[in-house]
Amino acid sequence: MTRDWLRWHEDYDTAGSSLARRLEVVRRHLGRALTEAPAGPDGSRSLISLCAGDGRDVLPVLARHAAGRQVRAVLAELDPELAGRARSAAGRLGLAGVDVRTGDAGLADVYLDAAPAHVVMVCGVFGNISREDVSRTIAALPALSAAGGFVIWTRGRGTQDTDPSMAIRAGLREHGFAEIAFEEPADARFRVGMHRLIAAPVPARRLSGERLFAFA
Template structure:
């Protein structure tokens, strides 16, 4: 990876930046998803955040929701500095059911012993991988998301005005998801989508070991 992700995260600190605005949309959608996602027989939900960064899109919302008592969260972040920040934030917010792992979210081996989630975030991912990897990742979400589970994702339009988010929306539809919301401000490049998996096969093969779901470019 060539991008300086620590420097990239600094844009969150500018309240009017595109990244800060995107964060507010993701958090708004997550609040909704935490009330509308399915849950188990005990009213608990599992959440997975892929390429979670320092967890600022997820952790404050879990604390606000119910102190994380009914949410078992797994945050996966490859950068050790960012993952440690997320770990420290989770402790500070009193979220004992949150697990932050320093691991490669693009490698299927990372998910071999992880149960599918009721809610999954893949924010800041699709804009950093090839379109082929986007399609492969969405196709493999059946192994990570339960029936009626919700996925929140982000993508930005490119400098030449092309908007790849429309292709991503079509790919979600092709793989059994229905769109719950789509935010595309006219004055910003970011897009935020929320989809529900309504056509999960009755039998889903396990995540194949030793396979790459995506690689950052």
């Protein structure tokens, strides 16, 4: 599937669009996660965003949250134009702790040095990859997440009789995450989930050199 991701992002600016509505839900959950996630020894928190786009789901929340400017965030985005926009936005907002990396988020090594993170964002990913890659990515999330940390994810309803978000929810439970929130508006096709790691596998999975997913 080839998609013009720059044009796709334009729908965020259409008031009332599905993407605009989803964005508000994701931002709300991120604000909650930043408040409730356990802080590190120095009082800071860390965040990883896969396929971060231009960072609009993360950066405004960090800028206005009481603890946002102490967050060490790694945003991974393959498209250089979108990554550049995110980098510029982080600079305008004075977010010195944000590191925007132009790279393939399907490769764990792009952001593995930032793990384990208190918040992992997997938004706009699951609907663009194979079922096998969805399962592989979910299985990797405990190794990317700090104990008590949050994963925020999105998925479209899909076109089949079975809602694919149900399998994602089940997979996260299987890998030690408790569901904190799940939103499926009756008048929209998007789903947004928020899960918390409560039982990481021992030993943690090693991800170095691993490809978690590739866009189909």
